[in-house]
Amino acid sequence: MKKIAIINGPNLNLLGTREPEIYGKETLADIRKRCEKKARELSVKLDFRQSNHEGELIDWIQEAGREASGLIINPAGFGHSSVAMMDALLAIPIPAVEVHLSNIFRREEFRHHTYTSRAVRGIISGFGGLGYVMALEAVAGK
Amino acid sequence: MKKIAIINGPNLNLLGTREPEIYGKETLADIRKRCEKKARELSVKLDFRQSNHEGELIDWIQEAGREASGLIINPAGFGHSSVAMMDALLAIPIPAVEVHLSNIFRREEFRHHTYTSRAVRGIISGFGGLGYVMALEAVAGK
Amino acid sequence: MKKIAIINGPNLNLLGTREPEIYGKETLADIRKRCEKKARELSVKLDFRQSNHEGELIDWIQEAGREASGLIINPAGFGHSSVAMMDALLAIPIPAVEVHLSNIFRREEFRHHTYTSRAVRGIISGFGGLGYVMALEAVAGK
Amino acid sequence: MKKIAIINGPNLNLLGTREPEIYGKETLADIRKRCEKKARELSVKLDFRQSNHEGELIDWIQEAGREASGLIINPAGFGHSSVAMMDALLAIPIPAVEVHLSNIFRREEFRHHTYTSRAVRGIISGFGGLGYVMALEAVAGK
Amino acid sequence: MKKIAIINGPNLNLLGTREPEIYGKETLADIRKRCEKKARELSVKLDFRQSNHEGELIDWIQEAGREASGLIINPAGFGHSSVAMMDALLAIPIPAVEVHLSNIFRREEFRHHTYTSRAVRGIISGFGGLGYVMALEAVAGK
């Protein structure tokens, strides 16, 4: 059974209470549940994690590159500044998809650019938790 | 039965033969078929069009604003330059989603920015024809 | 009797319903009526048009250059991107005035610049439909 | 009877002799006369002033905010550099209009931007003395 | 007999009267005659067109890609803003040459860059109608 890693970046553990007018009321646990439901439909195994530590996220991306067959990453704030995270994504042989809950192009100028988007197959931005489900289909789907 | 408009911008009529290493081998007719299959699953009606004329695309966006309940737009090259198309999207009361076949963030610098992305719910970039199907779920799905 | 052309750019056909907090509640028909009233006072004939098509707008600017004695243009979104429309204005021998309903300098950065403003006698921005009446006085007045 | 303040910035006292190919041959006294004629038609009282001193202009803007019901300002060169004058305009509760004699968008790049334009209802540029009359109608008109 | 398409962009129909100090006194008809004379020498067939409509120009570029063996394009003002026209040129399998009547590098800064130049074999700028003849030699010549 294929394993898909879903890696969540900084502050996403606060979803639901963090600026809900931007990020919505769904918690990360809610999103996890939606993903697990979809994973069962797609017959894939999920490895769903969150960290506020850039280094840990890079470790996990590398681990996914060895152990999973696909990767979904919500880099959150690190996407805008982390060349190192982009380099980790470039270094792994599995397809990756970048997800953002909000539409980053309707927000402050500095959020319009992510380094990570240069290293993934595609980007999905603005669909809240649904974006993760879409990404799962893209990574794990037929 | 809800109607979803799918509006395709310039040069997308050439899909399949146009720089296939970037845009893939699927033709626009192939994408239309995938969308129609998904539309049947979602019990929505599609209105699928393509034009190389910015004015016609704006007319169609306005028309969709009056007659459809959701809009999927692949602005192609106009996304990068057309404030007018962005304004049309801002002027209509229905949810819209922007789709790009290629991951525009892995391409030339001037393709990283679209005006239209400021006027839609979300953006999906890099998934080829599958991106349209994802967008349909986002616009028409539960 | 002198003829004044009034040419309206993309999305202005939606006035009244389009983002009324920015553009006001007057429709384009309302503005036309105000202009016609003023035209009668000034004893000039009006040719009032709107299009979402850049090419058609350029055709009309050229036509006005041959058949009218003055031109009022609200380029809307095309003003920010269209060198071609600026070139059309530069190519005609009659005085032209640029009008914007909203004060474009209080809006997004990319709206602060218009190419067309380099090719007209003057610019009037921020006065809603009244701006057209002012422009008529400037173009057709003594 | 309503009072409208008309405040003129630096070097406008030289009108008529100052670079007439740009600013025209009308003197500031001529413009004052045109404004007073219009004011009588509109049944408003004028307070017409000029200064080369930014601080004095700010004092006058504040005074207008207390004593007049509308303000017309030609900030001249200060418009391009004075955040303080913009702040004064933002601080007063009456409608203000910015006027420029020449079309600032056909001139040097640094003249295309004014801070003051962010703090007024609208801007009129390129109509010589007529621009003041237009502004009077906008501020004092029905 | 080979066919060469010559496609002219916005405002070129006004040549001869449009800013002759920049564009010269030759009309588009004059240029067409020079081209036809050269075409006879080169034993090629010409398809010479002009439009102010970006969409029509894109349609014609695509058509040339199917039916001609070479393309000469004077994008005029659209060259500076149209990613869509560049994409059309990138999508066709025939050699294309970009021509400008004036030397665009001696003019305003925004005219120094064209998107279309990234998608053609070469660019010829500053030689008036002769530039078309040169281009014909390059595209149709031995």
Next chain:
Amino acid sequence: MKKIAIINGPNLNLLGTREPEIYGKETLADIRKRCEKKARELSVKLDFRQSNHEGELIDWIQEAGREASGLIINPAGFGHSSVAMMDALLAIPIPAVEVHLSNIFRREEFRHHTYTSRAVRGIISGFGGLGYVMALEAVAGK
């Protein structure tokens, strides 16, 4: 007894009524009172002034350089544009502190930079009238 000069720039005389959602409801007189209370605690003498005139502010900075032992300056709008005021601060031998009522870094881009901050010991921004009291401690405290 040490004297501390407190110099307030343009439009600060309007505090309390000027955009209170940004600047708060305290008037400049209220702030003066808070400062005088603190001054008594610190056993220093205050010289508290306000002007809308850049030249007068420069004169006062120079005067403070001769007569006071410390300076607190709220340059308001002049901070963003006045090299001359920065030069005055560089020219005096006493420690100076820059105070802003609002957090200038949460406002428009052009307010994020002040020339004056390059010429002072430190900057305090965002604490309303309390900022002046903090500055007094820094300048006059042990």
Next chain:
Amino acid sequence: MKKIAIINGPNLNLLGTREPEIYGKETLADIRKRCEKKARELSVKLDFRQSNHEGELIDWIQEAGREASGLIINPAGFGHSSVAMMDALLAIPIPAVEVHLSNIFRREEFRHHTYTSRAVRGIISGFGGLGYVMALEAVAGK
């Protein structure tokens, strides 16, 4: 008794020996003592920490958001690059103040901007250890 968190970023553990001409001779322990003295005066409890790890700092900001009633942050070098730390500050419901020991506006250009300053009540820069005491008054004071 209210708790105030004081969180110190990278390299601040080296204070006293690290470039003392810029940062002064006070050690972080010295600053902690000054803060504790002030805290006793203000009857608040302190939680004073330092880390070189961005992720740990984000964890602590989140923890402060749950357990403290105010936050003082010296982001040091992370302030200039960390969108993630800014996002953490935006996500918590307690008032925060940013402190820098040196006046960052007198240093290299890239130090003039901090992301974190967009997410705090105010910023205090250039007062060495005293800045922490000021911040305590602002956060914990009456």
Next chain:
Amino acid sequence: MKKIAIINGPNLNLLGTREPEIYGKETLADIRKRCEKKARELSVKLDFRQSNHEGELIDWIQEAGREASGLIINPAGFGHSSVAMMDALLAIPIPAVEVHLSNIFRREEFRHHTYTSRAVRGIISGFGGLGYVMALEAVAGK
């Protein structure tokens, strides 16, 4: 006998004590004496002034335009920001020369540009008080 106006901008009254490592030890009175000596040699009359007030400097430039036959201006800090002072220089019919005591091109980036330099015959920068004498020769010399 010809009159030459010498107008000195903000903070130049502090010469001799103000940052002598940059501006030297000569006072403005010393410079005035050097100029008067030179003026006697050249048989011209001097009108030597200094002000910290931009408005007063503009008044004086206009006055010089009416009453003197040449102008020497050291705009000091206002040179970098004052479009209004540039406009005053453009408005007067007499030759003007800009002088700076220090070589502004060896200093901070923002000092490399002056608006006033666009409106004078020439600029002399870096020669201390001698620069005024050179300027006198240029303006009043044979």
Next chain:
Amino acid sequence: MKKIAIINGPNLNLLGTREPEIYGKETLADIRKRCEKKARELSVKLDFRQSNHEGELIDWIQEAGREASGLIINPAGFGHSSVAMMDALLAIPIPAVEVHLSNIFRREEFRHHTYTSRAVRGIISGFGGLGYVMALEAVAGK
């Protein structure tokens, strides 16, 4: 008999072996032969030279200005950096044409701009050795 100077800049002596995928396999001798053949047709005399020395190239441009009736210049790398070479072209009274073998607009960003293009009648870029022949027709043709 008219003389046309053809001046070739740095590294063009290596043509044929230098990055042939960019510059083609023709040597400079081959190009010279093509030019001489064309010159005989046009009944003009050629003076064909190459140097890697900017100063020598400037000397030759000046010499051509005295002795030839037209100039063709391939500035190669110096075109992107040499104001001095542009000034030489501006200083001579004969028509000049700039030629580039490759289409410089399809290459690195810094190759898109040449100073020399501001000083010539026109530019021909992307046609290999044929570009020289075109230029000869433009300079020496009827």
Next chain:
Amino acid sequence: MKKIAIINGPNLNLLGTREPEIYGKETLADIRKRCEKKARELSVKLDFRQSNHEGELIDWIQEAGREASGLIINPAGFGHSSVAMMDALLAIPIPAVEVHLSNIFRREEFRHHTYTSRAVRGIISGFGGLGYVMALEAVAGK
């Protein structure tokens, strides 16, 4: 016996398999062996580490500052974004050298700049594992 710290940044643990066309086929273990061989020749002791965690790298730089007599750092992706790592290097009293495996100046624009290069004695870029050996000679050599 002197100790030299060699600190490797993010993703360098993947060397050999990570984009070998850029980074080569040597693994980090191979590089370590080359360094240890060189260290024996130079009679120095090595402390060779790698981490994906910016904070850990900063801790190690500080540790090296206390315990080693020289430092070699390959900051990898963190070099481009980490002011904090630069600050750590500035804070330590031992000589440091920056090494990059690839020539960062032949790669994407954002890789041309590193903050860390401002805080080291020198930089060696483009020599693969040999660069480490060179750096060892520079840091530990006579």
Next chain:
Amino acid sequence: MKKIAIINGPNLNLLGTREPEIYGKETLADIRKRCEKKARELSVKLDFRQSNHEGELIDWIQEAGREASGLIINPAGFGHSSVAMMDALLAIPIPAVEVHLSNIFRREEFRHHTYTSRAVRGIISGFGGLGYVMALEAVAGK
């Protein structure tokens, strides 16, 4: 007897005929005569040269550094691009003055900046041949 070197850059040998509306009608020989007359007054020896070769100019600057006691340089076009010439000026122990015939600040944007100005005592721009005489006084004067 002191020797002053006067070094003239590219195209200055064409003075008198080269764009006389910008550079005036004086030839370089005329300027040399003016300088020699002034030199006799100042009892200094001149070494007056001109070259179009950057390398030769650098050689001469170095030679002047060994053999002259002062240097006057008109770098002409090389001033805008030559770091090497700036470095030569930085490397020599004698005072240098930069002269430009025209006021470079009234010309194209790229002429406003010279590298050489960062390496000289002062700059004199806009006074034609008189500028050389002024420079002689500054370099050779008491």
Next chain:
Amino acid sequence: MKKIAIINGPNLNLLGTREPEIYGKETLADIRKRCEKKARELSVKLDFRQSNHEGELIDWIQEAGREASGLIINPAGFGHSSVAMMDALLAIPIPAVEVHLSNIFRREEFRHHTYTSRAVRGIISGFGGLGYVMALEAVAGK
């Protein structure tokens, strides 16, 4: 026996006396000796040259391309401006290494970029004369 060319750019002949606080006290002759000693160890022949003439340096790079098996270049000031020198390096088939005596990244902004670095195998900056020895090992070593 392999030959390695070492080519030194402008002003390097002045080493030892030229700004020794930046470039050190070693002369170019000293560096040559170090290189020759190393060359003997490596059993390669050196060709060590210096010129202030860009054209000569390009000639020498081309010559090295024909006659040497490796190249070490210190482009000095030309590295920052010379596309032509970069093109010469791109045109030759032998490996090249760029050396700078000082760490160019700790100096003025304009020294952080060199064109030549895009055309070499690697760059070594900041190690004084030792950098040449390192480069020799890289180019000539096993």
